[in-house]
Amino acid sequence: MQGSVLRRPVAGVGFRATRDTFRWRTVGAVAILILGVPGCIGSDFTSPSPVSIEDTKFAPQLNIDLSAMHRTDEGVYYQDLVMGHGAELEPGDSIAFHYTVWLADGTQVETSTGGDPASVRVGVGRLLVGLEVGVPGIREGGKRKIIVPYDLAYGSFSVGIVPPYANLVFDLELVGIHGEGAIAID
DSSP: OTTOTTBOOOTTOSOOOOHHHHHHHHHHHHHHHHHHHHHHHOTTOOOOOOOOGGGOOOOGGGOOOGGGSEEOTTSOEEEEEEOOOSOBOOTTEEEEEEEEEEETTSOEEEEOTTSOOEEEETTSSOBOHHHHHHSTTOBTTOEEEEEEOGGGTTTTOOBTTBOTTOOEEEEEEEEEEEEETOOOOO
16 A cells, blocks of 8 residues: 555655755745745635535546435445445454545546555554544445545645545445454555
């Protein structure tokens, strides 16, 4: 899962400055001081605004029907597409799963389908908060659609092609549960 959008962001980690990047950041900072923000990015620049899941316009190909989904107290929506027949996932379990992540406009962000499944231990802060909320209760062999609100994903930060304030749609298939305390390979 190196570089995966599934990982919870860690403040201050993930960027290694080089002499070249430092030089360009310094040039950029000086340009902003001289020209001001409008002079560097244009005066009609507007940052994205947060949009609730209920007000989000989802691409038709994502097949989102909020009225058919369950809503958690935290605001995560989920729907079991295929009921699994194996063990039920519980916090602390190590799991193997396939996933595809989508932006609300239908842009695919990342997928493990067609490759090796991702593996992680649930409930120990390794996943996005919204996924930690949306996966308990799924059974081995099950498929679930999970909609994670921006504030339980990356909030006001941009990660890869994920823009700030992005509500994310996950299609998740639970391949295996390895039990509490099993070692997950990330």
